[in-house]
Amino acid sequence: MVSRPAETFTLLSPRHRLLAGLTLALSNFMVVLDLTIANVSVPHIAGNLGISADQGTWIITSYAVAEAICVPLTGWLAQRFGAVRLFTFGMLGFGLFSLLCGLSMTLGMIVVCRIGQGLCGGPLMPMSQTLLMRIFPPEQRGRVMGLWAMTTLLGPALGPIVGGYISDNWSWHWIFFINLPIAALCVFAAMVLLPPVETDRMKLPIDYIGLALLIFWIGCLQIMLDIGRDHDWFGDPLIVALAVLAAIGFCVFLIWELTEEHPIVDLRVFRHIGFTSGVFTLALCFGAYFAGIVVIPQWLQISMGYTAAWAGLATAFTAMTAMLVAPIVGRLVSKVDVRLMISTGVAWIGLMTLWRAHWTTDADFWTISLPQLAQGFGMPLFMIPLTTLTLGSVRPEETASAAGMQNFLRTLAIAISTSIVLTGWGNGQRVWRNEVVGTLHGDATMADLASRGFTQEQARQTVGNLVDAQSQVVSMNHVFFIAALVLFLAAAVVWLAPRPTGNVDRSAAH
CATH class of the missing domain: 1.20.1250.20 (MFS general substrate transporter like domains)
Structure with a gap:
C-alpha cells in the first residue's frame, strides 16, 4: 500500500487542476447523457434488428440492472484498486462496450454489450465526484460541486434531444459511437493528469455471498419493474415469482451484510x-x-x-x-x-x-x-x-x-x-x-x-x-x-x- 499526503490538491498546479477538473466533468456528462440518450432510439433499434418493441426494452433494462448492481460496489472497488485506476479502466471499458453496442447486429449482442456498459459506467459518476474533491482545495470545492451538478443536470436533459436527432437524421448506431472520442480523450487525460491524486489501495477480502445476493435481488427487482407493465403486474405468475424472489433475496442480503465482518456493502451507515x-x-x-x-x-x-x-x-x-x-x-x-x-x-x-x-x-x-x-x-x-x-x-x-x-x-x-x-x-x-x-x-x-x-x-x-x-x-x-x-x-x-x-x-x- 502506497502512502500519500492527505492534502492531495497541493500536488497539482492551478492549470493542472483545471484540466483535470474539465476531464472529470466531461466524463460525468457523457455517462449521465447515456442514461437517457438510448430511450428515444429504442423503436429505431427494434425496427432495424427485426425485434418487437417489448424486446427492445431489454436494451434499457440490461444497462439499468448492470449499473444498479455496480454502483453500491464502487466504494469497495475503489479501496481495492484505487480511485484513479478504477476511473481509468471504467472509462476504457465504457468506450469499448459503446463501440461494440454500435456494431451489434442482434438483440443478444447488444444486450450483452449494454450490460458491459452498465458495469463499467456505474462507478464513473461517483468516481468523478470523488476525484474532483481530491483535486481542489476546500475553499473551491463548493464551486466544483456546482460544476459537477451542472453536468449531472444537463446530461439527462440533453439525452432525448441528442438521441432523437441522431435517430431521425443519422443512424441509431451513432448514439453509441459518439462516446468513443470522449472516452478516448478522458482515458488519455486521466493517465496523464490524475496519478498524483490516486487513493491508497487495500487488499480486502471478497464477500462472494454478499455479492451474489446483491446481484440476485437487484436483478429480480429491476426485471420485475421493467416488464411488469407489459405483463399485467401481479396478474402474471412471472411477476409474482420475481417479486417474491426479490423480497426473499433482499431480506437474506440484509441479514448477511449486517452480520458479515467484511461486507461488500456497508449497511451500518443507516444508523x-x-x-x-x-x-x-x-x-x-x-x-x-x-x-x-x-x-x-x-x-x-x-x-x-x-x-x-x-x-x-x-x-x-x-x-x-x-x-x-x-x-x-x-x-x-x-x-x-x-x-x-x-x-x-x-x-x-x-x-x-x-x-x-x-x-x-x-x-x-x-x-x-x-x-x-x-x-x-x-x-x-x-x-x-x-x-x-x-x-x-x-x-x-x-x-x-x-x-x-x-x-x-x-x-x-x-x-x-x-x-x-x-x-x-x-x-x-x-x-x-x-x-x-x-x-x-x-x-x-x-x-x-x-x-x-x-x-x-x-x-x-x-x-x-x-x-x-x-x-x-x-x-x-x-x-x-x-x-x-x-x-x-x-x-x-x-x-x-x-x-x-x-x-x-x-x-x-x-
Missing part, C-alpha cells in the same frame, strides 16, 4: 439519522422529479404531435437555469444551513410540479416550457447541499460506503418511480376515458359532425381521438399532483437530520 433522512429525501425527490422526465416527452409525442427532438427540448430548460444557479449555490453551501437550502429547493420543485398539474391539450410550447425553466432554479439548491448533509452525518471512514449507497438509492428510486408513474398514468387514462365517455352526448356529437361533412367512421375516429387526448392530459395532471405531494413530504423529511458540524471530507466519496 446515522442525518444520513438516513438525507438519502430518504434524495429518493423521494428524484422519484417525484423523474415523474416529469418520464411522462412529459411521451405525452408530447403521443398526444401533442411533437417530434422526439422537440419533446426533449421542451424538457431541457430545467438544465439551462440550473446551470446559472449552480455556481451561486456552491458558494453558499459553507455559509447557510444546508437543511434550509435543501428544503427550499425541494419545495420549489414541488410548486413547479403543482403548476404543471393544470395543463390542457391547448398548451403551447412555452406553456409547457416555463415550469421547466422555473424549476431549474431549485435543482442546485437540492443537489449540491445534499452531499454535505449526508456525508457530514457519517464518520470519515464510512464516507466511501455512504456515498456509494447514496448513488445506489438514487438509481433505485428512479427505476421504481418510472414503473409506478407509467403504470399510474396508463391506468388513469383508462379510468378517465370511461368518465369522459360517460359525460358525452354521443348521438348529438355524431350528428353535429355529420352535418359538417364527416362520414360516420371519420366522426367516430375524431371523437375517439379527442377523448383519448383529454384522458391522457387529465391522468398526467393527477400524476403531477401526487408527485408534488411527495416533494412537499421530502422537503419536510430533511429536517429530521441534525445540522452537520465541521468540514465534510468529501474526498473519499466513492
